[in-house]
Amino acid sequence: MVFKEVILLALFVLILGATTYEYGTSELFIHAESRGRILGGVPADEGSVPYIAAVTVGTTVRSFLCAGSLFTTKHILTVAHCITALYRNGSFVNSVSITVGTNIWNSGGQTYNISGNITHPDFDPILVKNDIGFLIVSTDVALSKSVQLVTLSFQNIGAGVEATVAGWGRVNRTRPLSSELLELEMTTVEGQQCAKEVKAEAAAIRLRVPPVEPSIMLCAYHSLNHGVCNGDSGSPLIEVVTGKQIGLVSWGLPCARGTPDMFTKVSAFHQWIQHVINIDNSIG
Numbered sequence: 166m167v168f169k170e171v172i173l174l175a176l177f178v179l180i181l182g183a184t185t186y187e188y189g190t191s192e193l194f195i196h197a198e199s200r201g202r203i204l205g206g207v208p209a210d211e212g213s214v215p216y217i218a219a220v221t222v223g224t225t226v227r228s229f230l231c232a233g234s235l236f237t238t239k240h241i242l243t244v245a246h247c248i249t250a251l252y253r254n255g256s257f258v259n260s261v262s263i264t265v266g267t268n269i270w271n272s273g274g275q276t277y278n279i280s281g282n283i284t285h286p287d288f289d290p291i292l293v294k295n296d297i298g299f300l301i302v303s304t305d306v307a308l309s310k311s312v313q314l315v316t317l318s319f320q321n322i323g324a325g326v327e328a329t330v331a332g333w334g335r336v337n338r339t340r341p342l343s344s345e346l347l348e349l350e351m352t353t354v355e356g357q358q359c360a361k362e363v364k365a366e367a368a369a370i371r372l373r374v375p376p377v378e379p380s381i382m383l384c385a386y387h388s389l390n391h392g393v394c395n396g397d398s399g400s401p402l403i404e405v406v407t408g409k410q411i412g413l414v415s416w417g418l419p420c421a422r423g424t425p426d427m428f429t430k431v432s433a434f435h436q437w438i439q440h441v442i443n444i445d446n447s448i449g
Contacts, residue, residue, distance in 0.1 A: 232400040243299070292375040321432060331348035
């Protein structure tokens with residue numbers, strides 16, 4: 166193992182095999198306390214996050230894996246480590262679906278099958294770099310009042326930006342995921358300061374973690390006992406003022422320890438996102 170005590174989700178999947186699909190986020194969150202979901206969050210108002218999608222696997226019985234956001238009627242933006250968790254013996258699982266239009270991932274809304282995926286070619290599961298990708302829906306998602314496309318922000322995001330994150334997360338490692346969508350207000354943190362704080366806390370609790378890279382990662386924080394955790398991977402981080410998505414939940418230290426959480430920085434992948442969508446649209 167590359168990290169003695171903290172192994173990223175890609176390796177976590179190899180260890181657990183096919184025993185469960187409920188990985189949700191990197192195993193950097195595995196030492197979560199019993200409040201292990203969006204800690205300190207509140208239930209989101211019905212329809213307040215109309216672009217969020219629950220990624221599930223299974224037919225008769227569905228298991229929640231992670232979240233994503235509806236970027237086009239055919240593309241779900243999520244993190245690459247969620248997509249790689251959907252492979253078994255080199256093949257993409259054929260029972261993957263997404264549910265939109267509901268705050269309860271396993272009740273209501275509309276469910277669509279996933280027919281393919283695209284991950285960033287430079288995704289590094291060990292360093293959690295370039296943690297971004299798309300799930301491709303087999304048929305166009307029908308838009309409505311409760312199902313809307315997300316708008317991405319490609320502006321540079323500095324420190325002190327107010328944002329919200331919403332997601333479904335595990336109550337703790339041994340209990341089922343929360344079925345209710347929770348949200349939490351956060352504030353972005355300057356990159357070098359974030360890297361310093363995360364490194365110091367990781368050393369204090371004797372965990373080896375990947376480096377925070379401000380050029381491709383965005384840090385956000387609320388307070389001690391408030392933050393994201395297992396099951397929140399891929400959840401969108403939304404800038405309050407513009408209502409645009411600026412990040413995706415990627416990784417963090419064991420949940421809500423008083424340090425920032427790391428998000429894939431959307432603006433860093435502007436060209437790649439445009440390239441992928443243009444190519445896919447020309448084929449489809």
